[in-house]
Amino acid sequence: MALDKQGEFKIVGKDIEESEKIYRRSMTYWQDAVRRFRANRVNMFFFTLLAVLVFFSIFGPYLNKYDYRVMNPEYQFKFGLEAIKNGHYFGTDEFGRDVFTRTWEGGRISLSIAMVVVILEGIIGTIYGGVAGFFGGKIDFVMMRIVEIFMAIPSMIYIILLMVALGPGIHTIIIAMGFTRWMIMAMIVRGEVLKLKEQEYVMASIVLGGSPLWIILKHLIPNAMGQIIVRLTMDIPVAIFTEAFLSFIGIGVPAPMASWGSLANDGYNLLARGPHLFAVPAILISLTTLSFNVVGDGLRDALDPKLRT
Secondary structure (H helix, E strand, O other), X not given: OEEOOOOOEEOOOOOHHHHOOOOOOOOOHHHHHHHHHHHXXXXXXXXXXXXXXXXXXXXXXXXXXXXXXXXXXXXXXXXXXXXXXXXXXXXXXXOOOEHHHHHHHHHHHXXXXXXXXXXXXXXXXHHHHXXXXXXXXXXXXXXXXXXXXXXXXXHHHHHHHHHHHHOOOHHHHHHHHHOOOOHHHHHHHHHHHHHHOOOHHHHHHHHOOOOHHHHHHHHHHHHOHHHHHHHHHHHHHHHHHHHHHHHHOOOOOOOOOOOHHHHHHHHHHOOOOOHHHHHHHHHHHHHHHHHHHHHHHHHHHHOOHHHOO
16 A cells, blocks of 8 residues: 555555565475574583584594503602693592593593483484373273383482393393383373374375384374484483592492492592592583583574474
């Protein structure tokens, strides 16, 4: 509408060129999620910090000449210029072992355990929850009651009992944590599948004769992947902290291997003589946990279609 010379409204019609202009290029769901995640500076800062921690955990043990198991009594509790000049960037422990190498070797073990545990949790929980949500009825009822029975007892009790029964070690930690942390994931996936299976494309696939396995893997799980990824990202710091706690109380990674939890335990026992032995792993655990939590929150917001702009 516009005003003519007499001051009356007149119809001017559609501006075809203006209506056909493309103001923003077309994006897929995942491209838009990445764009929104990168637009948040806090997310990118902690994502970069996390990338740096992962980089040093992978390559840090090779950045100096010392092995994390080699003892050198001449450098016990050295944490000054003398130690730094000899390549001990974080000083040495009570046995003269290089703290820098042991710290990043411990980071490699802690992150590896957390990643494997989260992968196991994702596989078991996704399959279990997908099957329960898709079939529903009595199958869903029985499967969910089993989950609720297991969840009635805190998972830490199961983990400690398995650790005591199987003995300390990396494989035992992975088994104990991986097979006790999938239940919440199963309930999340079940809830998503219950909503998705009522969609038209799922019902069309059922009518056309698609097998339950095909429908779950092809339609339901991919469309619930946003929630799954967010949950797995948020569970990584929980797995790191759980491993650190187990190592801190002495039933985690056995010596001479190192994890951030075992290093913090060793440093705590020698806090008066070498405070750096406790401070370094404690700070790294805190930074890694904080980074994963912030990145997980950012992914949750970026993958939420309701917040799409």
